[in-house]
Amino acid sequence: MFRAKYYSVEQINLLFSLTWFGKSLIPGSGANLWRQGSVSILNQPPYKLDIPVNWLDDPFDHRSWRWVLNSFQWMDKLLSDFKNNKDEAAIQKCVNYFFDWADFYITKGQSGEFLWKDDAVSFRTLRLSIIATYIFNSGCFAEEKKELTREVVYKHYLELSDPKKFKSNNHGIFQMRALICLLALHPSVGNVEKDKAYAAKRINWLWEKQYGTQNMHLENSTGYHQYIVKEFEEILDSPEFSGIRFNFDKDKIQEVKGNTRFLFHPNGTSTLFGDSNFVRHEHEVVMGDYVFNEAGYAILAGNEPTKKNSYLAVRTGFPSNAHRHSDDFSLEWSEKGQVILQDSGRYSYDYNNPYRIFVSSARAHNTVSVDGGNFPWWGDFDKTDYYAGAVTFFRSGKLSGKLVLEKKFSKPDVNFNRSLEIKRGKSLRVIDTLRSSSIHFYEQWFHLAENFAYKGEDVAGHLIFETDSLILYVFPPENSEILVSKGQEQPFIQGWVSYQEKHIIPRWSFGFRKNELKKCTFDTMLEICEKEML
Numbered sequence: 236m237f238r239a240k241y242y243s244v245e246q247i248n249l250l251f252s253l254t255w256f257g258k259s260l261i262p263g264s265g266a267n268l269w270r271q272g273s274v275s276i277l278n279q280p281p282y283k284l285d286i287p288v289n290w291l292d293d294p295f296d297h298r299s300w301r302w303v304l305n306s307f308q309w310m311d312k313l314l315s316d317f318k319n320n321k322d323e324a325a326i327q328k329c330v331n332y333f334f335d336w337a338d339f340y341i342t343k344g345q346s347g348e349f350l351w352k353d354d355a356v357s358f359r360t361l362r363l364s365i366i367a368t369y370i371f372n373s374g375c376f377a378e379e380k381k382e383l384t385r386e387v388v389y390k391h392y393l394e395l396s397d398p399k400k401f402k403s404n405n406h407g408i409f410q411m412r413a414l415i416c417l418l419a420l421h422p423s424v425g426n427v428e429k430d431k432a433y434a435a436k437r438i439n440w441l442w443e444k445q446y447g448t449q450n451m452h453l454e455n456s457t458g459y460h461q462y463i464v465k466e467f468e469e470i471l472d473s474p475e476f477s478g479i480r481f482n483f484d485k486d487k488i489q490e491v492k493g494n495t496r497f498l499f500h501p502n503g504t505s506t507l508f509g510d511s512n513f514v515r516h517e518h519e520v521v522m523g524d525y526v527f528n529e530a531g532y533a534i535l536a537g538n539e540p541t542k543k544n545s546y547l548a549v550r551t552g553f554p555s556n557a558h559r560h561s562d563d564f565s566l567e568w569s570e571k572g573q574v575i576l577q578d579s580g581r582y583s584y585d586y587n588n589p590y591r592i593f594v595s596s597a598r599a600h601n602t603v604s605v606d607g608g609n610f611p612w613w614g615d616f617d618k619t620d621y622y623a624g625a626v627t628f629f630r631s632g633k634l635s636g637k638l639v640l641e642k643k644f645s646k647p648d649v650n651f652n653r654s655l656e657i658k659r660g661k662s663l664r665v666i667d668t669l670r671s672s673s674i675h676f677y678e679q680w681f682h683l684a685e686n687f688a689y690k691g692e693d694v695a696g697h698l699i700f701e702t703d704s705l706i707l708y709v710f711p712p713e714n715s716e717i718l719v720s721k722g723q724e725q726p727f728i729q730g731w732v733s734y735q736e737k738h739i740i741p742r743w744s745f746g747f748r749k750n751e752l753k754k755c756t757f758d759t760m761l762e763i764c765e766k767e768m769l
Contacts, residue, residue: 337383545569603677611645683742
């Protein structure tokens with residue numbers, strides 16, 4: 236039923252046809268975020284959004300929750316109702332919340348992390364562009380309200396168009412998309428021709444920065460490899476970018492999408508490298524061995540085109556600090572359809588949360604730690620710490636493979652050599668050699684998928700873990716202290732994995748420690764056996 240009073244059907248249809256965001260609002264968009272005057276954000280309980288809103292509220296101690304609130308993403312259900320049901324009351328609710336937001340931040344001068352944070356500005360601008368168009372053209376609002384809206388729109392334009400505020404990581408894509416979306420609906424706010432040329436130049440540069448020459452994402456995360464390529468794909472389909480020439484096309488997009496399979500186990504489980512949450516997708520099973528030095532991955536896979544294929548994925552380098560953890564030379568491994576060794580997941584972007592600190596630490600990954608600390612990463616990562624693949628030896632074979640990595644780290648002062656020997660369907664041998672000019676204690680860590688159970692040690696001192704279908708035997712390195720934990724909080728957090736936002740569950744982890752040494756070697760063998768073979 237048509238309920239629009241101030242906007243005609245033709246006006247509404249035109250408004251939502253001019254940008255990709257407007258066209259993307261299909262029936263049901265945002266329905267999980269907005270529920271009868273409450274917002275339900277990132278699986279948190281409903282939060283009543285009564286005006287006046289405290290836009291700085293943090294009821295769930297959740298940084299990403301506050302980001303979604305202030306970036307207006309929860310408005311999509313209302314905007315969709317206006318577009319698809321011609322429900323003018325829905326857009327007027329958005330307007331009321333916008334004016335409340337503007338009064339809070341602009342008129343009263345409140346400050347907050349997500350007022351002008353680049354990605355919050357970008358996502359908010361997509362919604363603001365539509366809301367402001369309605370305010371200017373509906374005939375419902377006094378000039379004072381229109382002037383406040385013009386001020387807010389212009390402030391957003393300045394944030395997005397200022398080269399000094401441009402982000403060289405994936406956030407730059409959000410900025411450029413938001414800038415051109417804003418100009419499509421409000422061309423008088425800037426110089427359309429000049430700003431389009433600026434955005435095109437930045438986007439072309441970002442494509443190379445994001446996917447390089449091997450079409451693998453260069454920001455250290457399985458999740459972002461999938462997420463960011465959709466942004467570029469949407470740019471090609473965006474009416475506001477019509478006529479602009481880019482250095483990527485749909486064929487390049489498909490190459491990147493095709494490469495996603497390298498970051499998935501044969502059974503469809505995603506690797507959890509960097510800032511990634513758990514997902515499961517059906518992909519073509521990777522067969523054979525591949526090295527992506529530019530992005531910092533090596534994949535050693537068997538030749539069985541089924542979900543039971545052998546698979547070993549290794550981090551070999553770090554081209555940037557974006558979404559990076561302290562997971563140098565970390566790995567994930569699966570055999571016989573079972574993920575065996577698994578990374579830690581993202582948990583959240585609440586950087587001071589103890590679990591976030593843990594999942595991004597060296598101890599949470601299938602690698603070594605020095606003095607219980609981290610390798611240089613996100614917070615203390617300098618450009619001198621970037622490095623391409625550290626592969627020094629690579630041998631590929633039908634039944635086995637070998638990969639050797641080596642790097643001298645200045646922080647900590649240690650040379651790290653890792654040798655990986657895989658016998659497909661049978662075993663993985665991990666030899667870590669660490670050398671330093673000073674004395675340290677070293678730990679080598681391994682983390683199992685959450686469905687493994689610990690069965691203890693056998694008479695020979697082997698650690699035994701099992702699932703319903705698989706038994707894992709661990710041969711500890713000589714002269715090392717054995718550490719086995721699950722859901723540990725003290726003396727340090729250990730034995731946890733995060734599969735989704737703000738959710739963490741216990742899982743078995745085991746490690747080996749050697750103390751008071753300048754040089755040490757961990758030689759650890761992991762062997763598997765299917766239960767049906769016993």
